[in-house]
Amino acid sequence: MKGTRADRRSFIKGSLIVAAGAVLHNAHGASAANVQERRAEPSKEPRLLFSVIGINHGHIHGQISAVTRGGGRLVSFYAKEPDLAADFAKRYPQARAARDEREILEDESVRLVLSAAIPEERAPLGVRVMRHGKDYMSDKPGITTLEQLAEVRRVQKETRRIYSIMYSERFESEATVRAGELVKAGAIGRVIQTVGLGPHRINNGRRDPWFYDRRRFGGIICDIGSHQADQFLFFTGSTRAEVVASQVGNVQHPQYPNFEDFGDMTMSGNGGTGYVRVDWFTPDGLPTWGDGRLFVLGTEGYIELRKYVNVATELKGGNHLYIVDRKQARYIDCNKVPLPFGPQFVRDVVERSAVAQDQEQALLAAELVLKAQTIATKPVGA
Amino acid sequence: MKGTRADRRSFIKGSLIVAAGAVLHNAHGASAANVQERRAEPSKEPRLLFSVIGINHGHIHGQISAVTRGGGRLVSFYAKEPDLAADFAKRYPQARAARDEREILEDESVRLVLSAAIPEERAPLGVRVMRHGKDYMSDKPGITTLEQLAEVRRVQKETRRIYSIMYSERFESEATVRAGELVKAGAIGRVIQTVGLGPHRINNGRRDPWFYDRRRFGGIICDIGSHQADQFLFFTGSTRAEVVASQVGNVQHPQYPNFEDFGDMTMSGNGGTGYVRVDWFTPDGLPTWGDGRLFVLGTEGYIELRKYVNVATELKGGNHLYIVDRKQARYIDCNKVPLPFGPQFVRDVVERSAVAQDQEQALLAAELVLKAQTIATKPVGA
Numbered sequence: 226m227k228g229t230r231a232d233r234r235s236f237i238k239g240s241l242i243v244a245a246g247a248v249l250h251n252a253h254g255a256s257a258a259n260v261q262e263r264r265a266e267p268s269k270e271p272r273l274l275f276s277v278i279g280i281n282h283g284h285i286h287g288q289i290s291a292v293t294r295g296g297g298r299l300v301s302f303y304a305k306e307p308d309l310a311a312d313f314a315k316r317y318p319q320a321r322a323a324r325d326e327r328e329i330l331e332d333e334s335v336r337l338v339l340s341a342a343i344p345e346e347r348a349p350l351g352v353r354v355m356r357h358g359k360d361y362m363s364d365k366p367g368i369t370t371l372e373q374l375a376e377v378r379r380v381q382k383e384t385r386r387i388y389s390i391m392y393s394e395r396f397e398s399e400a401t402v403r404a405g406e407l408v409k410a411g412a413i414g415r416v417i418q419t420v421g422l423g424p425h426r427i428n429n430g431r432r433d434p435w436f437y438d439r440r441r442f443g444g445i446i447c448d449i450g451s452h453q454a455d456q457f458l459f460f461t462g463s464t465r466a467e468v469v470a471s472q473v474g475n476v477q478h479p480q481y482p483n484f485e486d487f488g489d490m491t492m493s494g495n496g497g498t499g500y501v502r503v504d505w506f507t508p509d510g511l512p513t514w515g516d517g518r519l520f521v522l523g524t525e526g527y528i529e530l531r532k533y534v535n536v537a538t539e540l541k542g543g544n545h546l547y548i549v550d551r552k553q554a555r556y557i558d559c560n561k562v563p564l565p566f567g568p569q570f571v572r573d574v575v576e577r578s579a580v581a582q583d584q585e586q587a588l589l590a591a592e593l594v595l596k597a598q599t600i601a602t603k604p605v606g607a
Numbered sequence: 608m609k610g611t612r613a614d615r616r617s618f619i620k621g622s623l624i625v626a627a628g629a630v631l632h633n634a635h636g637a638s639a640a641n642v643q644e645r646r647a648e649p650s651k652e653p654r655l656l657f658s659v660i661g662i663n664h665g666h667i668h669g670q671i672s673a674v675t676r677g678g679g680r681l682v683s684f685y686a687k688e689p690d691l692a693a694d695f696a697k698r699y700p701q702a703r704a705a706r707d708e709r710e711i712l713e714d715e716s717v718r719l720v721l722s723a724a725i726p727e728e729r730a731p732l733g734v735r736v737m738r739h740g741k742d743y744m745s746d747k748p749g750i751t752t753l754e755q756l757a758e759v760r761r762v763q764k765e766t767r768r769i770y771s772i773m774y775s776e777r778f779e780s781e782a783t784v785r786a787g788e789l790v791k792a793g794a795i796g797r798v799i800q801t802v803g804l805g806p807h808r809i810n811n812g813r814r815d816p817w818f819y820d821r822r823r824f825g826g827i828i829c830d831i832g833s834h835q836a837d838q839f840l841f842f843t844g845s846t847r848a849e850v851v852a853s854q855v856g857n858v859q860h861p862q863y864p865n866f867e868d869f870g871d872m873t874m875s876g877n878g879g880t881g882y883v884r885v886d887w888f889t890p891d892g893l894p895t896w897g898d899g900r901l902f903v904l905g906t907e908g909y910i911e912l913r914k915y916v917n918v919a920t921e922l923k924g925g926n927h928l929y930i931v932d933r934k935q936a937r938y939i940d941c942n943k944v945p946l947p948f949g950p951q952f953v954r955d956v957v958e959r960s961a962v963a964q965d966q967e968q969a970l971l972a973a974e975l976v977l978k979a980q981t982i983a984t985k986p987v988g989a
Contacts, residue, residue: 413890417858417869420804420884422902424909469984470852470873472880476799477906487799489882491852491873498854498986500871500882502802508795508908510935516909520804524859526890527806527898529918536911536929537938538920547918553892556919602851604880 272296272571276329277320278350279342280304280313281433284364288339288391289317291564292362295571297337301329326350330357337574340364343435344442348373355386360574362389366451368591369443371599378588387574390587394423394452394517395459396566400530400544400559404521408460412550413523416461419499420520421453426507427478427486437481444598445473445485445503447591453501453519454492454597455590460521463494466589471597474604477506487604490597511536513543526550654678654953658711659702660732661724662686662695663815666746670721670773671699673946674744677953679719683711708732712739719956722746725817726824730755737768742956744771748833750973751825753981760970769956772969776805776834776899777841778948782912782926782941786903790842794932795905798843801881802902803835808889809860809868819863826980827855827867827885829973835883835901836874836979837972842903845876848971853979856986859888869986872979893918895925908932 275297277285281304289299303323304310314322323329329338330353338354340347341364348368354361367390368374381388395401408416435441442448458466471490478484489502507515517532531545544559569581657679659667663686671681685705686692696704705711711720712735720736722729723746730750736743749772750756763770777783790798817823824830840848853872860866871884889897899914913927926941951963 415859417886417888418871418884420802422802424904469854472851472873472875477797487880489800489873489880491854491871491882493854493984493986495987498869498871500873500884502800502882502904504799504904506799506904506906506909508931509933510908511931512936516931522806522884522886522888524888526892527888536931537936549890549893549898549918551891554894554919602875604875605877 271298272575273336274298274300274334275337275339276300276323276332276335277302277313277339278304278326278329278354279340279346280309281306281343281435282341282364284391284393285339285341286316287393287397288341288362288364291391291397291567292337292339292571293567294564295567295569297571300335301332303329326353330354330359335359337362344448345369345440348377351388352376352380355380355384355388358384358386360387360389362387362391362570365390365392365455366443366447366591366594367391367587368595369441369447371592371595374588374591374595381584381588387579387584388587389570389582390451390455390591392452392455392587392590394532395456396582397564398530398532398544399562399564400532400546401456401519402564403546403557403559403562404519404528404530405459407528407546407548408521408523412548413521413527414525416497416521416523418497418522419453419457419460420518420522421456421499421501422516422518423449423453423501423503424507424515424517425449425503425505426511426514427505437478437484439483439485443595444601445488445505446471446490446501446597446601447594449503450488450490450501450597451590451594453499453503454490454593455587456519457492457497457499457501458494458586458590458593460519461494461497461499463496464585464589466492466494466499466593468593468597468600469493469498471601472604473598473601476604488597488601490594490601492593653680654957655718656680656682656716657719657721658682658705658714658717659684659695659721660686660708660711660736661722661728662691663688663725663817664723664746666773666775667721667723668698669775669779670723670744670746673773673779673949674719674721674953675949676946677949677951679953682717683714685711708735712736712741717741719744726830727751727822730759733770734758734762737762737766737770740766740768742769742771744769744773744952747772747774747837748825748829748973748976749773749969750977751823751829753974753977756970756973756977763966763970769961769966770969771952771964772833772837772973774834774837774969774972776914777838778964779946780912780914780926781944781946782914782928783838783901784946785928785939785941785944786901786910786912787841789910789928789930790903790905794930795903795909796907798879798903798905800879800904801835801839801842802900802904803838803881803883804898804900805831805835805883805885806889806897806899807831807885807887808893808896809887819860819866821865821867825977826983827870827887828853828872828883828979828983829976831885832870832872832883832979833972833976835881835885836872836975837969838901839874839879839881839883840876840968840972840975843876843879843881845878846967846971848874848876848881848975850975850979850982851875851880853983854986855980855983858986870979870983872976872983874975
């Protein structure tokens with residue numbers, strides 16, 4: 226899925242030069258800039274050099290794609306698993322295979338390290354990266370314990386490096402980006418609440434053992450739910466938030482006793498409230514990996530995103546946005562919405578700005594899901 | 608009491624002869640029979656005579672319609688508000704206006720009393736009705752305090768009368784009835800969780816003062832959320848359940864200080880878990896009163912109901928069902944699904960059966976929302 230998306234993105238990149246209609250975006254601040262950024266081919270003079278350490282999840286390709294789109298150049302990588310490293314080398318022949326992690330950490334030309342290591346290894350790696358004076362972007366979940374979180378916060382403040390967590394269901398989702406623009410423009414009034422539903426396909430038989438061990442991925446709310454926690458904070462504009470209640474369980478996978486296949490949580494923040502449900506029960510009859518939804522309830526309207534599929538309609542693919550406001554109900558196809566994250570993030574690294582992702586918000590989202598895992602009750606029968 | 612029972616027996620004997628359509632129940636479960644029953648005009652020999660006490664909410668018309676469809680005949684009514692009574696009399700010229708409540712309670716020909724009084728008055732009335740040997744059907748919410756609930760349970764057990772609560776978003780919703788049939792047939796495996804979203808239009812300026820006073824309607828989760836609590840119990844098959852957490856608040860209506868415009872709750876039962884969100888924020892641009900949704904997540908598939916509107920599509924009206932199972936994703940228009948509740952309920956009253964509504968389940972749904980109101984936290988800023 227992510228690979229497909231990356232392919233589509235590079236296709237769009239080439240074709241946008243033709244898309245003169247994009248000038249229309251000028252009426253609307255942010256978008257116009259994004260179109261410019263998106264048109265830019267990776268320049269021969271890259272804006273920064275970056276490396277990858279840890280490639281246990283395919284999300285790494287989306288991360289690389291975003292940073293490359295922003296003008297970064299992948300120069301080296303390290304993976305301790307020879308089979309994963311071999312596949313990666315084929316896909317990115319321009320990247321040098323480092324002998325070990327240290328070779329990358331000590332390479333002063335490298336400004337940024339990306340990782341999609343096994344989740345429990347991401348935060349310790351990020352701490353080492355920041356201590357070597359580099360910025361860091363982790364796949365989500367970026368942190369799997371509250372102890373790791375405390376250490377990340379401490380070292381991040383000490384080193385003033387970026388500890389980014391790639392919440393791709395916001396940053397790399399055109400519909401979510403558009404929803405953010407609409408909410409910011411006041412299209413639905415003040416946001417009251419978000420509901421995020423995150424079903425995923427389990428693909429048993431094609432997952433590594435760590436996938437089924439909650440200690441290694443942090444639990445289902447930590448793993449999948451971190452996307453929805455991030456979107457809750459972003460859409461409600463909350464800078465403080467607490468978990469009201471949470472539940473996790475293993476409803477239907479007794480063969481994996483350390484797995485969690487269902488979780489939910491309610492959050493309350495200073496900007497609104499939020500509910501998240503995540504699960505591994507996407508049925509085979511769905512044409513994609515998950516029918517992810519986001520509902521944003523405002524005082525003057527609401528938005529629903531059908532992020533990856535619009536079940537049993539003629540509207541194929543994802544990025545379906547529905548908005549109802551005081552005047553009307555509308556459908557908006559968001560597939561052509563520019564994705565600002567990659568370019569913004571690269572600029573943040575180079576210019577020491579903080580546009581792409583709010584550092585506190587990224588870590589607060591992690592805190593919420595980690596607390597949710599800690600206090601979660603177990604549904605009967607799970 | 609003895610005399611009443613004997614009268615009822617001879618009455619039942621007479622009325623059952625008329626209901627020949629009921630024989631179809633033997634061939635093909637509920638549905639075939641229901642079609643017959645739904646087609647049937649109110650017979651000249653009604654299956655039972657019923658009355659109405661309390662008409663403060665328009666839901667009373669749906670209640671009357673369901674019982675009439677089942678073969679009941681409305682014979683009398685009482686409302687303490689002369690203006691409401693006058694309108695009602697015009698709409699139901701066949702119904703005698705009683706001088707007072709007592710005239711109806713003491714009318715031995717009346718087997719059933721319906722009420723859509725102000726919510727806080729419904730349970731005390733129901734207790735009086737049961738104590739007079741009659742069955743009772745309340746609009747939802749059927750009970751507004753835990754003390755009322757205890758009394759209802761006690762008197763219901765003592766008198767063995769029916770205390771029905773008309774959860775119309777299940778009983779009178781074709782899509783929900785169809786979803787129930789699908790779930791019962793195993794179409795999505797074992798149910799894991801339900802999510803019910805219940806937005807409503809507030810229609811300020813067209814509501815009576817009691818509408819804005821939580822003591823009188825029981826609070827937003829008690830009022831609106833009782834529908835979703837009922838559906839949670841029904842779809843998960845839970846016979847025991849607890850509230851995990853709940854929130855209520857007045858986010859945007861400071862002019863009504865005793866109002867609640869937002870609420871949510873998480874429940875956990877012995878058959879699954881459930882989440883409910885209710886609010887009074889339906890925006891004017893929606894062509895109906897609320898974009899009510901129900902998601903039923905199963906181990907082998909899921910169902911989504913768009914109960915009253917399918918936003919920004921060509922599918923007009925309500926009763927839209929989407930189901931994804933192991934093989935495919937499908938849309939089902941449920942508008943022609945028969946509604947069994949009315950006929951089943953009348954038969955329950957006449958034959959002392961319990962098909963239309965499970966008595967314990969009806970009261971457990973009330974218990975859940977009342978407990979949720981009691982323990983609810985307040986979102987920041989609400």
